[in-house]
Amino acid sequence: MAMTTGGRRGGSIGEINMTPMIDVLLVLLIIFMVVQQGLQRGLSVQVPPPPDGQTQIAQTANLVLELAPGGDYRLNRQPVARERLAQELGAVFADRTRKVLFVRGAESLPYGEVIAAVDASRLAGVQVVGLVPRS
Template identity: 70%
Template structure:
């Protein structure tokens, strides 16, 4: 803080020198900008281009896991017990070369139910998990 001596009447002038405060502000701004770049995290997602509803539904040779309310699972319309989902998927995908699974969730289920189905499929050896959008599920 600088202070001028003198003046017209011989007294001190008590004005704040703004230059050091602006310098500190600019240094802090640069530091926060650099730190912000390091804090950005994300999940890489491949999103296909939008297509017609008919082309979004997977072909018959692909496996579709339907997650329904009440902990019910259907693999290509065949029921799977909830406690044996990972085990059943591991058995099915052990014989397949292409380890791709499409997951279709009902509208009324919680997001966590779909996530647990995806986690079980990844633990069973599925390499690519695709989510079927609601428009294609209708």
């Protein structure tokens, strides 16, 4: 902080030296930019496009895993036991070339159960997991 004294009026004039403040601000800006790059994490998923007349996907080729509260899992409306989910998905996807699964979870379902189902599907060899939004 620099101060000048004197002058014609005989009082002191206080001036703030802005250079150190700008240096600190630039250093903080650089630190925040570097830290921000390290904080970007997430789950890579694909959400199917909303259905319309031109982009209708054939429902027979898609496999949809529906998750309901209480451990009620259904693969294309066929019941599947939660404990045998990875084995059942492995058997279904063994002969398929396109390993895509859509997961539809109930709104009241805990997030951990959806992630456990996604992990089980990855363990079964599913390459692409799409989360179906509520309709």
